[in-house]
Amino acid sequence: MTTQLVQEQYNQWSEDYDSDENLTRDLDETTTKAILGTHSFNSMLEIGCGTGKNTNFFATISNHVLSMDFSEGMLEKAKRNIDNPHVSFTQTDLTEDWPTKSDGYELASCNLILEHIEDLNHIFEEAYRSLKIDGLFFISELHPFRQYTGTQANFNKDGVIERIPAYIHNVSEYLKLGQSVGFELLKMDEWKHEYDNKIYPRILTLLLKKKA
Numbered sequence: 102m103t104t105q106l107v108q109e110q111y112n113q114w115s116e117d118y119d120s121d122e123n124l125t126r127d128l129d130e131t132t133t134k135a136i137l138g139t140h141s142f143n144s145m146l147e148i149g150c151g152t153g154k155n156t157n158f159f160a161t162i163s164n165h166v167l168s169m170d171f172s173e174g175m176l177e178k179a180k181r182n183i184d185n186p187h188v189s190f191t192q193t194d195l196t197e198d199w200p201t202k203s204d205g206y207e208l209a210s211c212n213l214i215l216e217h218i219e220d221l222n223h224i225f226e227e228a229y230r231s232l233k234i235d236g237l238f239f240i241s242e243l244h245p246f247r248q249y250t251g252t253q254a255n256f257n258k259d260g261v262i263e264r265i266p267a268y269i270h271n272v273s274e275y276l277k278l279g280q281s282v283g284f285e286l287l288k289m290d291e292w293k294h295e296y297d298n299k300i301y302p303r304i305l306t307l308l309l310k311k312k313a
């Protein structure tokens with residue numbers, strides 16, 4: 102039920118997602134380029150691609166990109182935004198089994214999606230299954246410190262603020278899950294936007310590596 106509401110709300114947000122003022126969306130783009138920009142891959146998975154904000158960048162660091170999302174509206178926008186024969190899109194509910202090859206990808210990237218997923222264990226297990234040994238799992242998410250203050254993904258629909266259902270995942274949850282599923286932590290960072298004047302960070306990033 103909640104998953105369906107998230108899907109419907111992203112369908113509604115899809116037309117304005119790219120043009121709305123959104124410092125978190127913009128900071129995620131910057132941090133992702135900062136962490137992954139020096140890498141190159143043959144094949145990668147984008148977990149929750151939305152309108153394709155990061156997809157063109159991913160296509161510059163990976164020869165093949167498989168981008169998954171469950172919102173028809175967001176995917177339709179992504180297909181309009183991205184014209185690249187090396188990128189494929191698939192409509193997938195990430196809380197179910199993923200249509201991905203096992204041991205098939207060198208990078209999996211999750212950007213601003215995990216706040217909408219209650220059971221992170223499934224996401225970590227599917228990312229682990231899909232990645233090759235030594236493959237990287239990059240996570241860039243709204244920092245839980247910010248969630249503690251009541252912030253969650255929201256958009257303005259005809260003058261009404263729509264808050265999209267969200268779950269808080271503490272930093273320790275990410276770290277423990279990564280370890281239990283079989284990832285090694287390579288890097289963890291906390292990021293603020295240049296316009297942020299609060300003491301707490303806006304985004305948490307983790308770079309994990311699949312161990313044998």
Ligand SMILES: C[S@@+](CC[C@H](N)C(=O)[O-])C[C@H]1O[C@@H](n2cnc3c(N)ncnc32)[C@H](O)[C@@H]1O
Nearest residue numbers: 111149150151154170171172175194195212214
């Ligand atoms: C805030 S947007 C982020 C999109 C993109 N990664 C970005 O950084 O702009 C969150 C995306 O997660 C997707 N999403 C949320 N829950 C999902 C689920 N269970 N399965 C697939 N996609 C989901 C939404 O449809 C939406 O496109």
